[in-house]
Amino acid sequence: MPTGEIEIKVKTAELLNSCKKLPFEIKDFVKKTEALRLQYRYLDLRSFQMQYNLRLRSQVVMKMREYLCNLHGFVDIETPTLFKRTPGGAKEFLVPSREPGKFYSLPQSPQQFKQLLMVGGLDRYFQVARCYRDEGSRPDRQPEFTQIDIEMSFVDQTGIQSLIEGLLQYSWPSDKDPLVVPFPSMTFAEALATYGTDKPDTRFGMKIVDISNVFKHTEVRFLQDALSKPQGAVKAMCVREGANYLKKKDIESIRKFAADHFKEEVLPVFLKNKENWNSPVAKFILEKQRLELIRLMEIQEDDVVLLTAGEHKKACSLLGKLRLACADILEMNGMVLRDPALFSFLWVVDFPLFLPKEDNPLELESAHHPFTAPHPGDIHLLYTEPEKVRSQHYDLVLNGSEIGGGSIRIHDAELQHYILATLLKEDVKLLSHLLQALDYGAPPHGGIALGLDRLMCLITGAASIRDVIAFPKSFRGHDLMSNAPDSVSSQELKPYHIQVSWPADSEAERSSLNHSHHPES
Amino acid sequence: MPTGEIEIKVKTAELLNSCKKLPFEIKDFVKKTEALRLQYRYLDLRSFQMQYNLRLRSQVVMKMREYLCNLHGFVDIETPTLFKRTPGGAKEFLVPSREPGKFYSLPQSPQQFKQLLMVGGLDRYFQVARCYRDEGSRPDRQPEFTQIDIEMSFVDQTGIQSLIEGLLQYSWPSDKDPLVVPFPSMTFAEALATYGTDKPDTRFGMKIVDISNVFKHTEVRFLQDALSKPQGAVKAMCVREGANYLKKKDIESIRKFAADHFKEEVLPVFLKNKENWNSPVAKFILEKQRLELIRLMEIQEDDVVLLTAGEHKKACSLLGKLRLACADILEMNGMVLRDPALFSFLWVVDFPLFLPKEDNPLELESAHHPFTAPHPGDIHLLYTEPEKVRSQHYDLVLNGSEIGGGSIRIHDAELQHYILATLLKEDVKLLSHLLQALDYGAPPHGGIALGLDRLMCLITGAASIRDVIAFPKSFRGHDLMSNAPDSVSSQELKPYHIQVSWPADSEAERSSLNHSHHPES
Structure with missing residues (x-):
């Protein structure tokens, strides 16, 4: 054909098999639930x-x-x-x-x-x-x-x-x-101190910095408390251009996450400009400390610094989690941080x-x-x-x-x-x-x-x-196509000398045995 | 060295590990039981x-x-x-x-x-x-x-x-x-008729031949009986040089095998000379039939013919089994029949x-x-x-x-x-x-x-x-090295909602639970 495609003149054709209407179209842009894909895995494999x-x-x-x-x-x-x-x-x-x-x-x-x-x-x-x-x-x-x-x-x-x-x-x-x-x-030890995890995503920076020395002589109470304990430390992480990408509600959810999961306080601070979202500690940071932090962490205009204090490992883990959470938020708001072509x-x-x-x-x-x-x-x-x-x-x-x-x-x-x-x-x-x-x-x-x-x-x-995986199990370990694991008669269990001990509350389930297929959603 | 081997002058040596006395020598000519080999599989693997x-x-x-x-x-x-x-x-x-x-x-x-x-x-x-x-x-x-x-x-x-x-x-x-x-x-169908099995060893001949036609008008009663039934047939197999390799007791064990496993009679006959080990039928074979068989089966001096009659499939299966049994006997007695280099x-x-x-x-x-x-x-x-x-x-x-x-x-x-x-x-x-x-x-x-x-x-x-196989199971399905399968506490069975139903006669075994290692022999 003029387009370069090949056209075939058919003389005879034999129908090898017919095909019923498919439960979903085999096109990548057609959205379908994973449960449906797994139930008809043999069709999904055609994608x-x-x-x-x-x-x-x-x-x-x-x-x-x-x-x-x-x-x-x-x-x-x-x-x-x-x-x-x-x-x-x-x-x-x-x-x-x-x-x-x-x-x-x-x-x-x-x-x-x-x-x-x-x-x-x-x-x-x-x-x-x-x-x-x-x-x-x-x-x-x-x-x-x-x-x-x-x-x-x-x-x-x-x-x-x-x-x-x-x-x-x-x-x-x-x-x-x-x-x-x-x-x-x-x-x-380095992975924990720098990324707060033993499996750091090194596609991007946003490293954790120990700033304990800066606050050695602080008068801020909660920093003092943390530093006085064994392994106590003050840790910080600089979110580049955070002021342009993190909304106030993002910061709130970060602080809530820290409080809920680590029972720790996280303080977001702007060190190069005046604004400070509800950070009561910001005003207690002395000018000397501010300049020292800017130097130490190479802070630029519009960067946001997240600061926490506590036991070394716990503080690092917290910031490690926040590092990934911030990356998600920044990317959702349009920043390119983790190149999918980078390994x-x-x-x-x-x-x-x-x-x-x-x-x-x-x-x-x-x-x-x-x-x-x-x-x-x-x-x-x-x-x-x-x-x-x-x-x-x-x-x-x-x-x-x-x-x-x-x-x-x-x-x-x-x-x-x-x-x-x-x-x-x-x-x-x-x-x-x-x-x-x-x-x-x-x-x-x-x-x-x-x-x-x-x-x-x-x-x-x-x-x-x-x-x-060609035939994976679902989220709950089921094969949604064949319905495994499945019931087995007590006769079939006999050669193995086992019997089912039914939990007290499962009589209903027991009597519904051999009922068919309830794909999970 | 003059022999061409290389001699190494050692300056320092470090002992990486020591070795206890082995339970058997790692030499191919040292005979050891399979149970011992499997128990110390990691040593046997060195052979x-x-x-x-x-x-x-x-x-x-x-x-x-x-x-x-x-x-x-x-x-x-x-x-x-x-x-x-x-x-x-x-x-x-x-x-x-x-x-x-x-x-x-x-x-x-x-x-x-x-x-x-x-x-x-x-x-x-x-x-x-x-x-x-x-x-x-x-x-x-x-x-x-x-x-x-x-x-x-x-x-x-x-x-x-x-x-x-x-x-x-x-x-x-x-x-x-x-x-x-x-x-x-x-x-x-051909495999069954010719070799008496669906997996013929085609490294050697000794094929089964249908000789029903030769005995179409026989007066021998048991051949008559067999031929009158549906699918009835007379089958024979020629053991080349059988007279030189099969002893009388071999023939007896072949006949016993046929009687025990197939409830059939197998008659060994010499068609080119006089001797006929206890074969009552031999004398009833007419000269015409004898010559016809010699022609049909290309029988030589000292060959032995094994003859049976019965339902086609059963007669073939019997001779198929005897074909392999005879091959074993012939090889044990010195004939080379199945070349180990032949695939x-x-x-x-x-x-x-x-x-x-x-x-x-x-x-x-x-x-x-x-x-x-x-x-x-x-x-x-x-x-x-x-x-x-x-x-x-x-x-x-x-x-x-x-x-x-x-x-x-x-x-x-x-x-x-x-x-x-x-x-x-x-x-x-x-x-x-x-x-x-x-x-x-x-x-x-x-x-x-x-x-x-x-x-x-x-x-x-x-x-x-x-x-x-690197780590096979024994004859009885056990891993003799680690002692699998092994007992499991009822506590460990709980998450799976099963319990053991002990057979009535196994109380003794049950109470001996968790006893150690009884390698089978």
């Missing part, structure tokens, strides 16, 4: 976006495999998903076996197996591993998810990090700007090895998992002040999302036993096979796991990880 | 054979991915393993959810999802898919296994077959003779679409699964004599093992509904999503699944599929 996402995912994973298998001698090894419960594995799905009272468990990751493979001399392991996590009522999680799971022998932290940098660079989609490696690195990777390192238990702060729990090796510089503290020990754990962060984490592992059976039994007070019997394995000449080893769903979600710019 | 098997498996799968993804535009798509029970899914493991009485199910294959992907316009799908099958007490099965799962739109049987031939040729280990394609093909692939096609139900022969069940399309030549029979309809199912057989199977699927919703509801009498509500999907313009499609564990077992010549 340009889903085709692009799934095809790109396949290509990225293929490139990763080429990099690992063909270029770096890794061995793709499948590990079992029918395993036994791990200590503290409260989030592991159970699978009843035909032996009365005996259950398999679907593991959250192949952690134990990959370490055992190192003991077994398979010194470069990887797997695109299906993992399972039962987070009960927690919303927006997939009960099954996929991770690029890697483990190596005779490697250190830098070795794993450059492997992953090369892996991502090699498999990065060709329609995007190539990645620049190495990725920057930041300690956990800002960051390593976060030197995490603490242990954290105080949430329900009993006098006891310790692993910050990540009990196989993480302590930082070589801190080993002596294990026996005196274990809470101060840093770990050899590392997280990979992309645009403010954690997309991977790993560590150098403990390869010394005695050290592993000490940490499990003495420090964590775990029942070591459950891990006797692993402890025993370390005793048979385990090599030093370490690894990492990348969350493939999250990574693909960020690469494609999808609104949810459900948009990079 | 030459396990390293070779697992590394080769990884390479073969990588080549398969290159062939499918890079050369043929297939998309690697992960499908869920937390699904809902399929009709007749008695072998599906259940996974309790946190909703009372609701269970996920671990599917035996991604069958429904792969068909839905075709409806969704992902017209070339593949996945190295983890599948689950709970075969209860059946021995020597892995509860989880892996298949190379493939589905295509707008394809016919030949299309899938040549894809798979190309796939295997491309990924075949380079240290083996290259594969010759296309693979030979045989109908189910003899075979397509078996034109299976029946339905079989009579085992427990009620008046009803039909799918010979493979209910989504298999009928043979185009037999569609009219669906409404009159469905038991005579052949299917578009195909099996791939290697050296007598089924290593793959697939079919062209039904893409017409009405036909699928008729087969499910009218012929199979299934509850169509359980498959309403699939029926609905077919109604929205499903393309014609078909696919296949290759059993990766079995394939690798044959390629590596391993004794068991457990030797090509």
Whole structure:
């Protein structure tokens, strides 16, 4: 045809199948609820976006495999998903076996197996591993998810990090700007102090600044109070051009958020002009302090400074949350802050090895998992002040999302036993096979796991990880297409020697069993 | 060194880890029980054979991915393993959810999802898919296994077959003779008549021959009886040089096997010399018949002919079993029959679409699964004599093992509904999503699944599929290293609203809960 398109003259045509009226049009501009999309997933998959996402995912994973298998001698090894419960594995799905009272468990990751493979001399392991996590009522999680799971022998932290940098660079989609490696690195302490989080979005500044020194001799009561407490500090964050983008109601909602979630006061102050939204403290800031802050934080006309005082970690966390909230508001009001074409990777390192238990702060729990090796510089503290020990754990962060984490592992059976039994007070019997394995000449080893769903979600710019999974579960863990999970007759439960213990208030539900399909909205 | 080896002068050495005395030596010639190997799997993995098997498996799968993804535009798509029970899914493991009485199910294959992907316009799908099958007490099965799962739109049987031939040729280990394609093909009826099985080992002859015509006018009573019944036939198989390799006790055990398992009589006869081990019928074979048989079966001096009479299928099955038993005996006695370096692939096609139900022969069940399309030549029979309809199912057989199977699927919703509801009498509500999907313009499609564990077992010549799996379950479905499946406290069962129903005789076991590790032998 003149337009350059090809016109086909049909001589005969055969109708291969007919098509009923679709429940929605397969056009990207046609709005449809996610529930409808999930119920007719096989139609939703025809959309340009889903085709692009799934095809790109396949290509990225293929490139990763080429990099690992063909270029770096890794061995793709499948590990079992029918395993036994791990200590503290409260989030592991159970699978009843035909032996009365005996259950398999679907593991959250192949952690134990990959370490055992190192003991077994398979010194470069990887797997695109299906993992399972039962987070009960927690919303927006997939009960099954996929991770690029890697483990190596005779490697250190830098070795794993450059492997992953090369892996991502090699498999990065060709329609995007190539990645620049190495990725920057930041300690956990620095990330917390500067961004108020262990997964900073480094696409934009708006960093947290410690301004305690400026107020060392302040007479403002609440600053005085904060500074006099252990770890007390005054922190501030400069919102560039905030005066032009933040409305009074935005500031009010920021202050309310701080009061509601952190029981802290946040004071918005203009330091380069007169206006000060209800900030009672502004007038108590001395001229000397004002000039010092302007210098320290490089404050310009129309900038707004958010200031808070309190315990270091809490104050930083608060400002970290406000940083993201402000970014949302600024972007909603027209500022361009986070370039969607920018992929800002960051390593976060030197995490603490242990954290105080949430329900009993006098006891310790692993910050990540009990196989993480302590930082070589801190080993002596294990026996005196274990809470101060840093770990050899590392997280990979992309645009403010954690997309991977790993560590150098403990390869010394005695050290592993000490940490499990003495420090964590775990029942070591459950891990006797692993402890025993370390005793048979385990090599030093370490690894990492990348969350493939999250990574693909960020690469494609999808609104949810459900948009990079062919058949995802809904917000509440249901398959809206087939109606899983579903009822099962007591006859079918018999071979597994289990029966349902119906909650007292569910008689109604019980009698409505086998009723059909109630798609959630 | 003079030998060409390199000698290293060590200046300093650091001990990275020490090693306890191993429970067995890592040398291939050291015999150890499989239970011990599985208990210390991480040590067993260090053996030459396990390293070779697992590394080769990884390479073969990588080549398969290159062939499918890079050369043929297939998309690697992960499908869920937390699904809902399929009709007749008695072998599906259940996974309790946190909703009372609701269970996920671990599917035996991604069958429904792969068909839905075709409806969704992902017209070339593949996945190295983890599948689950709970075969209860059946021995020597892995509860989880892996298949190379493939589905295509707008394809016919030949299309899938040549894809798979190309796939295997491309990924075949380079240290083996290259594969010759296309693979030979045989109908189910021919396989049964010639080899007595739907998975013939075509590395050697010893074919079954129908000799009914020779005995059309026999006066031997039991041959007469057999021939007078419907489908009655006389069948024979020639064991070359049998007289030199089969001892009298071998023949006796063959006859006992036939009597015990098939309630049939097998008569061993020498047709070229006088000796006839206890074969009362031999003397009734007329000279004319003897010469006719020698001609028909190309019988040589010292050959032994095994002869049986009965219903066609039963007689063939019996001789098919004896064919393999004889091969075992002949090889044990020194004959080379099945070359371990020979890989003899075979397509078996034109299976029946339905079989009579085992427990009620008046009803039909799918010979493979209910989504298999009928043979185009037999569609009219669906409404009159469905038991005579052949299917578009195909099996791939290697050296007598089924290593793959697939079919062209039904893409017409009405036909699928008729087969499910009218012929199979299934509850169509359980498959309403699939029926609905077919109604929205499903393309014609078909696919296949290759059993990766079995394939690798044959390629590596391993004794068991457990030797090509890193962490297999034992014969009885246990993980002997970690002791899975394991007991779980009733506290841990609570969130899933289930409790154990202890069998009456298991009180003893119940009270011994949480006792440790009893490796099976």
